[in-house]
Amino acid sequence: MPFLYRLAGWKCVHCGAFHNYKPVVCKRCRSREFAQIELPASGRLIAYTIVRSPPKEFAQVAPYAIGLIELDDGTRIISQLTDFREDELRDGARVEAVFRRIRVNGDQGIIEYGYKFRPALRRS
Amino acid sequence: MAGVYVAGVGFTKIAEHWDRDLEHLMAEAAIKAVEDAGVSSVNAIYVGCALSEPLQGQMNLGALMAECAGLVGAPALRMEAAEASGAAALYAGFCDVASGRSEAVLVVGGEKLSDGLSEEVSSGMMMSGRSWYEGFMGADFYALNALLYRLYSKRYGEEGIPFFPVISHEHAEGVSHAQYPFKISLDRVLESPFIADPLRMLEVSGIGDGAAAVILVNEDLARRLSSPKARIYISSATDYVNPFDREDPLRLQSVLLAVNKVLEQARASRSEISMIELHDATSILAALCLESGGFSPPGEAGKLAMKGEFSLSGRLPCNTFGGLKARGHPFGATALYQVAEIYLQLAERAGKNQLDNPRVGLTLSLSGVGAAAFASLLKKE
Numbered sequence: 001m002p003f004l005y006r007l008a009g010w011k012c013v014h015c016g017a018f019h020n021y022k023p024v025v026c027k028r029c030r031s032r033e034f035a036q037i038e039l040p041a042s043g044r045l046i047a048y049t050i051v052r053s054p055p056k057e058f059a060q061v062a063p064y065a066i067g068l069i070e071l072d073d074g075t076r077i078i079s080q081l082t083d084f085r086e087d088e089l090r091d092g093a094r095v096e097a098v099f100r101r102i103r104v105n106g107d108q109g110i111i112e113y114g115y116k117f118r119p120a121l122r123r124s
Numbered sequence: 125m126a127g128v129y130v131a132g133v134g135f136t137k138i139a140e141h142w143d144r145d146l147e148h149l150m151a152e153a154a155i156k157a158v159e160d161a162g163v164s165s166v167n168a169i170y171v172g173c174a175l176s177e178p179l180q181g182q183m184n185l186g187a188l189m190a191e192c193a194g195l196v197g198a199p200a201l202r203m204e205a206a207e208a209s210g211a212a213a214l215y216a217g218f219c220d221v222a223s224g225r226s227e228a229v230l231v232v233g234g235e236k237l238s239d240g241l242s243e244e245v246s247s248g249m250m251m252s253g254r255s256w257y258e259g260f261m262g263a264d265f266y267a268l269n270a271l272l273y274r275l276y277s278k279r280y281g282e283e284g285i286p287f288f289p290v291i292s293h294e295h296a297e298g299v300s301h302a303q304y305p306f307k308i309s310l311d312r313v314l315e316s317p318f319i320a321d322p323l324r325m326l327e328v329s330g331i332g333d334g335a336a337a338v339i340l341v342n343e344d345l346a347r348r349l350s351s352p353k354a355r356i357y358i359s360s361a362t363d364y365v366n367p368f369d370r371e372d373p374l375r376l377q378s379v380l381l382a383v384n385k386v387l388e389q390a391r392a393s394r395s396e397i398s399m400i401e402l403h404d405a406t407s408i409l410a411a412l413c414l415e416s417g418g419f420s421p422p423g424e425a426g427k428l429a430m431k432g433e434f435s436l437s438g439r440l441p442c443n444t445f446g447g448l449k450a451r452g453h454p455f456g457a458t459a460l461y462q463v464a465e466i467y468l469q470l471a472e473r474a475g476k477n478q479l480d481n482p483r484v485g486l487t488l489s490l491s492g493v494g495a496a497a498f499a500s501l502l503k504k505e
Contacts, residue, residue: 001256020257027364047278049270049320051262055247058262066267066320068275068368076368078263078271091278102260114260 004114007041007077007097010034018075041097042120043071048081048089057103069095069117083118094120125389128221129346129353130502131228131339132161133464138303138334138452140238146173146180149335150234151192153457157230157337158193161351166339167226169193169200172213172233173456175248179240189232198230206252206491207405209233210336211360211459211498218358221340228345234335235454245331252492254365266328266406268367268493270320273408276374276423277322284426286313288410289326289449291434295477296446301461303332303452327407329453336460338467346505352471356463358500359385365495376416378497379488383417386486386499394418397501398482399469400440401462403490404447413488414442417499436477444469444477462487463500470504 002008003020010019014031018039025032046068054062065081067089081089082100095117102114134156136149144152150171158166171189176182186200205212210233217231237245249265250258258268276282290310296302308326316326346353361381367373387393400419404410411425419440420428428434434442445451445465448458466485468474482504489498 004256004260027369047271047274049267049274049323050318051264051267051320052317053246053266053319054243055250055262055264056241056243057247057259059243061262064262066261066263066271068271078258078261078366078368080261103262112260 007039007115009037009039011037039075040072043069043095045089045091045093045095046070046076057105065089067095067117080116081118082116088119096120125222126224127343128218128356129341129343129505130356130463130467131163131341131346131349131353132157132351133336133338133467134160135301135336135461135464136334137301138332138454141236141333142238146176146182146234146236147185147188147192149236149333150189150232153234153335153337154189154193154230154232157232157339161339161341162349163228163339163341166195166198166228166230168220168229169195169198170213170217170229170231171200171202172210172231172460173202173235174204174206174209175235175237175455178248179244180236193230195230205496207249207455208459208489208491208496208498209456211489211500214338214459214463214500215358215360215498217340218356221342228339228341230337230339231460232335232337233456233460235456236333237331237454238333242331252495258366265492266320266323269406269408270323272367272373272412272493273322276408276411279374280423282322282426284430285407285411286310286324286327287426287429288404288407289313291429292404292443292447292449295436295444296450298476299445299451302446302450303330304446304450323406323408329405329448332452332454334452334454334457334461336457336464338460338463353505354467354470354502355505356500356502357386357390358498359389360496360498361385362496363494365492367493374412374422376412376494376497378494379413379416379490380418382497382499383486386501390501390503392484392501392503396484397440397486399444399466399479399485400442401465401485401487402442402447403488404443404449405453409490409493417488436479441479444474444479459487459489459498462489463502466502470502
């Protein structure tokens with residue numbers, strides 16, 4: 001899933017809807033024409049929560065933070081938050097994507113990686 | 125479309141049933157419903173269950189149910205729509221009778237959540253979102269609800285939202301089939317620890333086991349049976365699975381569409397509805413159901429709740445036996461408990477929770493945070 005690694009996805013050429021998966025038809029207008037794009041890797045935090053009663057895949061890492069982020073192009077995505085002090089998670093705080101270990105999956109213990117967001121290091 | 129009627133209901137207490145297996149819990153509810161309706165056979169069985177594969181390692185619940193309920197031979201299939209699986213089974217059973225194919229069907233739902241650890245149940249519920257996205261990120265059901273709660277509080281304030289569990293528990297007091305048949309105060313809700321900030325432990329439904337069943341019959345058979353009947357209508361709609369892909373995450377379009385369609389089907393208006401069974405898997409979802417369904421202005425549901433509008437003696441009583449929060453929320457069974465409870469109200473069999481001459485009741489059942497919504501409407505005959 002390129003989205004989980006590079007925030008890459010498909011934008012509908014007709015209505016502009018963003019898909020974080022390769023669509024067969026556009027989820028809004030059913031068009032079949034898409035442009036591949038990469039979303040901006042920075043944005044602002046809209047809301048966050050701390051998961052304290054985790055699903056089993058995340059039992060080892062709980063508590064952890066989940067954020068709703070509005071990227072600089074207006075796309076809203078969900079991400080784990082990392083490398084923060086809780087007082088940095090203000091409404092509208094600038095955040096940026098980093099590549100991190102997400103979870104260890106299944107009996108084989110495959111380590112899965114993907115994006116997380118952290119408070120922006122530089123003011124942008 | 126031909127008329128479809130609820131002719132009988134059955135259910136178990138919601139509890140941690142360590143000594144029972146899933147199919148026998150469902151068989152108990154099914155047999156009670158068959159006896160309650162007084163039917164001698166059914167043409168088909170529809171089973172609602174969400175998590176039997178991860179929790180019990182079991183599929184093929186249709187055939188298992190037919191055997192355990194002593195109905196071997198009848199066609200039996202299982203429907204799944206995550207936490208709304210019971211409503212999905214009801215929808216299928218309704219269509220079977222309405223089409224004229226079946227005279228009587230058994231719709232039964234069950235879930236045995238206490239077979240898993242709470243982490244396993246959370247993980248199971250996370251499958252109602254996209255596994256490779258929300259699931260991969262660990263954005264489970266409670267996390268998504270918590271984010272909606274934050275957006276709601278920012279736009280409207282959170283006043284009254286934590287009061288929904290207080291109402292549900294008040295209604296569940298002394299209810300013999302409820303998992304948590306006792307009152308809780310608003311202070312206790314507010315003081316309970318966060319499960320996913322700002323969502324508190326006492327604002328979410330618990331983990332329990334239960335099964336519920338209803339018998340649906342056609343008009344001909346309804347006339348011949350002596351049990352009380354309620355005409356039933358059901359509708360459903362879907363929305364983008366991730367709530368933040370929707371134009372306004374605080375408006376559950378699936379709920380609005382399902383409610384509008386079921387009202388149109390029943391030629392009824394909102395003002396005729398005497399009571400609602402809400403999908404209060406979380407306090408914030410209870411409010412969003414009422415507001416999205418057109419039963420409260422946006423941002424007002426909590427305030428109306430504090431004023432008593434949704435209490436037993438209020439303008440629009442909700443969750444008259446405790447709802448998902450206090451009666452309990454065994455996913456595949458939940459929607460069928462809702463229908464059974466509305467039926468008991470319409471049949472004047474609701475005991476101390478009986479409303480004064482209710483005529484029309486509505487149930488709302490959601491998968492995830494409104495990816496799918498099912499609305500059923502029951503009318504007294």
